[in-house]
Amino acid sequence: MSEALKAKIAEVFNEPGCDKNQAKDPKERKKGCSKPLTPGAAAGGCAFDGAKIALQPLTDVVHLVHGPLACEGNGWDNRHASSSDSKLYRTGFTTDLSELDIVMGNGEKRLYRAIKEAIARHNPPAIFVYATCVPALIGDDIEAVCSHATEKFGTPCIPINAPGFVGAKNLGNKLAGEALIDHVIGTIEPETISNTDINILGEYNLSGELWQVLPLLDHLGVRVHACVTGNAKYTEVASCHRVSVNMMVCSTALINVARKMQERFGIPYFEGSFYGISDTSDSLRMIAQMLVDRGADTSLTDRTEILIASEEARAWQRIEPYRAALKGKRVLLYTGGVKSWSIVSALQEIGMEIVSTSVRKSTDGDKDKIKALMGGDAHMVDSIPPREMYASLMRGDADIMLSGGRSQFVALKAKTPWLDINQERHNAYAGYDGMVELVAELHKAIVNPVWQEVRRPAPWEQSDRDTERTALLEAAC
Amino acid sequence: MAEIIHSRKSLATNPLKSSAPLGAALAYLGVAGSVPMLHGSQGCTSFALVLTVRHTREAIPMQTTAIDEVATVMGGAENLEEALLNLTRRMKPRFIGVATTALVETRGEDIAGDLKLILARNPELQKVKIVLAKTPDFAGALEDGWSKAVTAIIDEIVEPRGPVAPLYQQINILPGVHQTAGDIEWMVETAESFGLIPVVLPNVAGSLDGTVPDHYVATTLGGTTVEAISRMGCALHTVAIGEHMRAPAALMASRTGVPSTVLPTLTGLGPSDAFVALLARVSERAAPARLRRQRSQLVDAMLDGHFHFGRKRIAIGADPDLLTSLAAFFASMGADIVTAVASTSNSPLLTDVPTARVVVGDLMDFEDSAAAAEADLLVTHSHGRQASERLGIPLLRIGFPVFDRLGTMHRCTAGYQGTRNLIFEVANISLSGLHEHAPEDYAHASPIIEETRHAGATSATC
Numbered sequence: 001m002s003e004a005l006k007a008k009i010a011e012v013f014n015e016p017g018c019d020k021n022q023a024k025d026p027k028e029r030k031k032g033c034s035k036p037l038t039p040g041a042a043a044g045g046c047a048f049d050g051a052k053i054a055l056q057p058l059t060d061v062v063h064l065v066h067g068p069l070a071c072e073g074n075g076w077d078n079r080h081a082s083s084s085d086s087k088l089y090r091t092g093f094t095t096d097l098s099e100l101d102i103v104m105g106n107g108e109k110r111l112y113r114a115i116k117e118a119i120a121r122h123n124p125p126a127i128f129v130y131a132t133c134v135p136a137l138i139g140d141d142i143e144a145v146c147s148h149a150t151e152k153f154g155t156p157c158i159p160i161n162a163p164g165f166v167g168a169k170n171l172g173n174k175l176a177g178e179a180l181i182d183h184v185i186g187t188i189e190p191e192t193i194s195n196t197d198i199n200i201l202g203e204y205n206l207s208g209e210l211w212q213v214l215p216l217l218d219h220l221g222v223r224v225h226a227c228v229t230g231n232a233k234y235t236e237v238a239s240c241h242r243v244s245v246n247m248m249v250c251s252t253a254l255i256n257v258a259r260k261m262q263e264r265f266g267i268p269y270f271e272g273s274f275y276g277i278s279d280t281s282d283s284l285r286m287i288a289q290m291l292v293d294r295g296a297d298t299s300l301t302d303r304t305e306i307l308i309a310s311e312e313a314r315a316w317q318r319i320e321p322y323r324a325a326l327k328g329k330r331v332l333l334y335t336g337g338v339k340s341w342s343i344v345s346a347l348q349e350i351g352m353e354i355v356s357t358s359v360r361k362s363t364d365g366d367k368d369k370i371k372a373l374m375g376g377d378a379h380m381v382d383s384i385p386p387r388e389m390y391a392s393l394m395r396g397d398a399d400i401m402l403s404g405g406r407s408q409f410v411a412l413k414a415k416t417p418w419l420d421i422n423q424e425r426h427n428a429y430a431g432y433d434g435m436v437e438l439v440a441e442l443h444k445a446i447v448n449p450v451w452q453e454v455r456r457p458a459p460w461e462q463s464d465r466d467t468e469r470t471a472l473l474e475a476a477c
Numbered sequence: 478m479a480e481i482i483h484s485r486k487s488l489a490t491n492p493l494k495s496s497a498p499l500g501a502a503l504a505y506l507g508v509a510g511s512v513p514m515l516h517g518s519q520g521c522t523s524f525a526l527v528l529t530v531r532h533t534r535e536a537i538p539m540q541t542t543a544i545d546e547v548a549t550v551m552g553g554a555e556n557l558e559e560a561l562l563n564l565t566r567r568m569k570p571r572f573i574g575v576a577t578t579a580l581v582e583t584r585g586e587d588i589a590g591d592l593k594l595i596l597a598r599n600p601e602l603q604k605v606k607i608v609l610a611k612t613p614d615f616a617g618a619l620e621d622g623w624s625k626a627v628t629a630i631i632d633e634i635v636e637p638r639g640p641v642a643p644l645y646q647q648i649n650i651l652p653g654v655h656q657t658a659g660d661i662e663w664m665v666e667t668a669e670s671f672g673l674i675p676v677v678l679p680n681v682a683g684s685l686d687g688t689v690p691d692h693y694v695a696t697t698l699g700g701t702t703v704e705a706i707s708r709m710g711c712a713l714h715t716v717a718i719g720e721h722m723r724a725p726a727a728l729m730a731s732r733t734g735v736p737s738t739v740l741p742t743l744t745g746l747g748p749s750d751a752f753v754a755l756l757a758r759v760s761e762r763a764a765p766a767r768l769r770r771q772r773s774q775l776v777d778a779m780l781d782g783h784f785h786f787g788r789k790r791i792a793i794g795a796d797p798d799l800l801t802s803l804a805a806f807f808a809s810m811g812a813d814i815v816t817a818v819a820s821t822s823n824s825p826l827l828t829d830v831p832t833a834r835v836v837v838g839d840l841m842d843f844e845d846s847a848a849a850a851e852a853d854l855l856v857t858h859s860h861g862r863q864a865s866e867r868l869g870i871p872l873l874r875i876g877f878p879v880f881d882r883l884g885t886m887h888r889c890t891a892g893y894q895g896t897r898n899l900i901f902e903v904a905n906i907s908l909s910g911l912h913e914h915a916p917e918d919y920a921h922a923s924p925i926i927e928e929t930r931h932a933g934a935t936s937a938t939c
Contacts, residue, residue: 037519037543040560041567046520064488068579068614070496072489074524077860078531078880090863096489096839099615102583113487121490133518133580134615137549164518165549165580386536390693405527409536413689454689 004143005136005161012174017259037168043406046164048132049075050172054253055128055160055179056089057081057204057229058237062124064093066111066142067132068102071164080426082208083231093118097134107140115149115157125234126156126184136163156234158183173253180228180237181260190225190239195295197225197243198287201269202254205230209430213274216431219307220300222287228254241265244294247272247287268294274430276346277315281308315432319350322443327351329446332398334358334384334407335421343402343421344373346435352442355398356381386410400446415454417445479830481822484838491840491860493794494820495877497612498576499525500622500654502539503877505574505608507679508630509700512570514540516557516588517578518549521614531880533685538696540564544580553581554591561595565605568695572703574626575609582613606703608633618820619877620721620796623654627678627725631732634703638710638733647712648673648759649735651726653719655799655876658686659889660743664718667753667892670768671760676705676712685886710735714759716752718743719798720824741826742802743891744899745809746775752892771893775900782900783811785907792816792847794840794857795876797824803856803875804830810900815850818843840864854906871906 045053048071056063056079065072076092083089095114101107115127127149131142146157162175198217203210210230217224226232226240241261246269248258258269268290272283288296288304330353333343344354356379359367370380384392389407392398393414401411404422411418419441421429429438498515502525505513515522522541529537542560544553557575564573577588592609596602610629612622648668652661661682668675677683683699690698709715710733717726717739726737738755742748749772757764789812793803797819804814814832822837836842840857844864847855855861855868858876865872879885889895 037545038559038563039543039556040514040540040563042519042541042543043523044519045523046518049520049523068496069489069492069494069618070498070521070524070578070614073492073494074496074499074528076492077863078527087863092489092491092860094489094492095487096492097579097615099613102579102615110487117486117488118490133520133544133549134583137580137583164520165544165546167545168519387693387695405530409530409534410693413536413693415689 002136002139002141002161005163005166008161008175008178009166009171012171012178012256015174015256015259017255045169045172047162047166047168047172047175048130048164050169050174051130051160051162051176051179052172053079053169053204054173054176054202055229057083058128058232058234059083059089060086060125060233061088062091062093062118062122062127063089063130064095064111064114064118064127065130065132066095066097066107066114066135066140067130068097068134069094071130071132072096079204080207081204081230082206082211084211085231085233088122088124091122102134102138105138107135107138108142108145111135111140111142111145112149115145116153119153119155124155126158126238128158128160128179130160131163133163133165136161136165156183156187170253174256177254177257181257181264184234184238185257185261186238186241186265188235188238190242193225193242194223195244196220196222196291196300198222198245198247198291199225199240199243199267200227200230201246201248201258203227203230203249203274207426207428209274209428209434212428212431212434213280216280216284216307216311217287220284220288220304222291222300228257241267243267244296245269245287245290247283249273274434275343277312277349277432277435278345280431280435281312284308311432315436318436319439322439323350325443325447326439328353329399330355330397332356332389332393332401332403334389334401334403344370346438348373350439354379358383390414400442415451417448417451419445478828479817479832479835481827482834482836482838483822484836484842486838489839489841491844491863493818493838493840493843493857493860494618494796495528496525496578496614497617497619497622497625498578498614499528500619500624501574501576501610501612501626502622503529503619503654503681504623504626504630504679505572505576506537506684506697507677507681507700508572508574508706509683509697509702510571511574511684511697511700512538512540512564512568512572512695513574513576514542514560514564515576515578516542516553517544517580519543521578521580528878528880532878533687533886534883535685535687535886538568538570542581549580549584552584552586553588554586554595557588557591558595558599561602561605561607562599565602570605570696572606572608572696574630575607576612576622576626577610578612579614582611582615606634617823618796619654620719620798621821621823624721624724627651627722628728630678630706631709631725631728634706635709635729635732636707638735645711646673646760647708648675648756649709649712649715649729649737650675650677651715651717651722651729652677652679653717653722653798655796655802656681656718656743656891657888658682658886660891660895662686663889663892663895664743664752667768668756670765671756671762673713673756673760676709677701678706678709681886687886709733714738714755716740716755720801720826721798741798742805744802744896745806746772746779746893746896747809748802748805749775749892749896768893771897775893775897778897778900779810782904785904786810786812789813789907790815790850790853792818792843792850792852792855792857792870794818794820794843794855794861796820797822797827799876800835801826801830804832806896806899807856807903815852816843816846818846844868854903871910873903873906 072094143159146159149157160179162172226236273279288300359380393416400417402421502513519541526539542556548556610626680701684697715737730737791812808831817832817835855872890899
């Protein structure tokens with residue numbers, strides 16, 4: 001691994017903007033954010049996966065993966081980040097390194113030619129070149145190839161140096177952010193700027209969630225210059241350094257981008273969320289206040305309150321029809337834990353009971369919020385082994401489980417309603433409309449008569465039970 | 478005879494192939510009490526796992542040796558040992574299938590040697606059958622990985638046959654990677670109808686056929702047991718499906734002396750007949766009435782369906798054996814194969830594909846060629862959906878992965894019934910695309926002149 005990459009990782013592991021990171025002593029911090037992996041008992045994607053997740057939603061660039069087939073071949077076009085324009089980001093590009101390329105040391109040449117071919121065919125505004133394990137191991141210098149290609153072809157080629165073996169997804173998110181800071185953000189001056197421009201960082205427009213939020217901001221006259229990276233175009237991200245405020249969602253995935261933009265361009269940032277009604281309102285308030293602080297018209301504050309009041313009322317009114325059916329229903333919330341309190345509070349507001357929630361990736365602040373909401377920390381869990389999760393659901397501890405695809409079949413095989421709230425989902429749950437959608441989906445899942453149907457005993461089970469009962473009765477006589 | 482064209486591009490766009498380690502993992506999933514493990518970085522497993530879950534809609538046990546930076550530099554033996562021990566303690570598997578990846582193979586370690594040492598110094602691993610296949614991502618694709626894993630299983634587990642003649646009417650079936658649970662069920666039932674006792678390796682019809690067990694299992698549930706595999710030498714015959722299964726079938730034959738037959742495919746009347754004839758010969762029984770009826774139904778389906786195949790321009794993109802099989806099927810029904818793209822050139826049968834050129838390439842080659850040839854139907858896996866949308870040509874999803882349709886594992890395209898189903902599926906795509914004819918359809922014959930246009934034709938547009 002190159003010295004430059006080592007230095008970059010060390011830098012990412014020392015993140016002054018991250019509370020959790022700063023609470024550690026220097027020795028702990030050096031170990032990094034991700035727990036060391038246990039061979040034979042590990043789950044989750046690699047750093048390359050994380051980098052790709054963070055950047056792939058950029059719609060109009062070529063995302064070129066330099067490596068043998070599996071890295072791109074087994075994972076391309078597998079998420080639902082939406083685009084209102086270019087579909088180029090859904091195309092899978094890879095150098096598909098062969099044994100011969102590796103043995104002969106042809107990796108760099110092949111990459112260079114691949115860049116050339118991609119430009120010739122697609123003429124993109126930029127090419128993002130992703131390193132993977134094998135080229136990193138044999139010492140391909142993707143930075144050098146990118147810089148040479150940029151010079152030669154005049155198309156920015158951005159090296160994303162996050163080979164899989166350096167760590168987990170989260171590290172990859174951050175290394176992707178570093179690449180944006182080092183090579184993209186600030187390289188183009190925006191055509192227009194106003195004092196109500198913002199960026200949203202760490203929002204990927206999965207299932208079009210951005211479009212549930214944009215109308216609210218439009219209504220307030222707040223313009224999103226760039227969403228990094230959901231539905232973004234290259235020039236928007238490259239010129240996003242002149243906005244007044246950065247809003248950071250998805251917790252700390254791109255916190256390094258937010259902090260460095262503050263240092264370099266003086267843009268203040270805050271961490272917010274568009275999941276849940278009160279969170280959406282808080283985020284809108286925060287945007288308005290920070291914009292006013294930065295010189296926007298002071299009427300923005302009042303207009304924001306008016307919008308919040310009417311949107312909240314409208315959302316609750318639309319949720320009302322579902323309340324009776326959902327009241328008292330018990331939820332097992334099993335997510336990465338990022339901001340799970342925002343969903344906890346929303347579910348509680350409609351009268352659902354949270355039997356437990358995972359807090360694997362939550363900060364201490366998040367945990368405090370959950371404690372306050374749920375009264376004590378009895379229901380907070382780090383992770384539940386699938387066997388126990390299955391047993392718990394079979395006992396009927398919960399009426400529904402909300403989780404990601406990984407635990408989907410644990411719930412379904414336990415014949416328990418399940419709702420996808422991870423990134424692979426097809427439904428959009430952001431903003432006020434998203435919350436109404438979530439409640440409607442919860443309702444749909446729970447009231448479905450299929451649960452009675454699938455739990456119906458088979459004819460032979462019925463007769464087995466009858467035989468057993470007869471036998472018991474006879475024994476008792 | 479088709480000419481094989483190797484793409485000279487450096488850039489693969491929209492990959493057609495899935496990786497070899499993934500193929501190996503799929504094979505390992507057909508063994509009972511199994512956990513496949515990829516020897517590589519955690520991402521290697523994560524991508525393969527997610528794709529397999531999306532294809533099968535089942536919980537998939539699959540682990541990783543989690544090669545990190547240190548192991549990348551120092552070698553992965555320690556990780557392999559730790560992973561095997563952790564996995565054995567935690568999940569209590571009866572079988573662990575290890576598949577190597579590009580990452581560890583690029584370092585060129587002696588992984589087989591490492592594994593021997595690991596097994597020698599850890600008595601607790603003796604309870605588990607551990608099999609190793611060398612499947613770097615940079616060589617071959619799904620069919621190669623599957624084939625190597627099956628070969629490794631046979632090599633490790635199958636006992637050589639003793640001097641005694643076979644006691645049972647056992648027949649070994651070695652399905653290819655593209656045989657679904659539905660296909661395997663047909664093979665098994667058909668073999669049973671001849672009084673044979675089939676042992677299937679690997680048997681995803683036991684482990685990935687979508688059942689709801691009444692308790693939690695961390696490993697595969699169902700599939701062929703290690704004991705049954707060890708006794709595969711007791712069979713009368715081994716039948717393997719697909720050219721990529723020739724190597725495992727050959728090893729089985731040389732190990733046990735059981736004669737083997739490789740059938741290129743089970744799709745189509747001729748291939749189904751070949752399978753049935755083989756069973757009749759091995760069992761020395763006549764085909765049962767039920768099978769005769771199935772064959773007659775297929776013949777009838779061919780008569781009803783051929784109208785929708787003749788003059789149809791078909792574009793196929795698939796792994797080599799699947800491509801060969803599908804091309805032969807479509808051609809036998811009267812369709813023209815205008816585009817044939819193979820993921821690799823690792824099959825000698827590619828030259829038999831009934832078309833002028835077989836391109837070894839990606840889905841961009843497939844899309845470009847299908848567009849240029851004005852194909853009527855695209856035949857490839859789910860990643861063909863973008864090409865289908867862009868070109869406005871319907872897509873028949875087949876192969877791996879199929880992640881945007883349900884029932885993939887139960888869809889049977891093997892044998893009389895499976896072929897009949899496939900004919901109906903293709904014909905129905907054609908039927909649903911029928912449109913009401915308008916004069917414009919025939920404009921190339923004689924251009925429509927507005928002034929002389931027949932009044933009745935003015936509103937017709939398509």
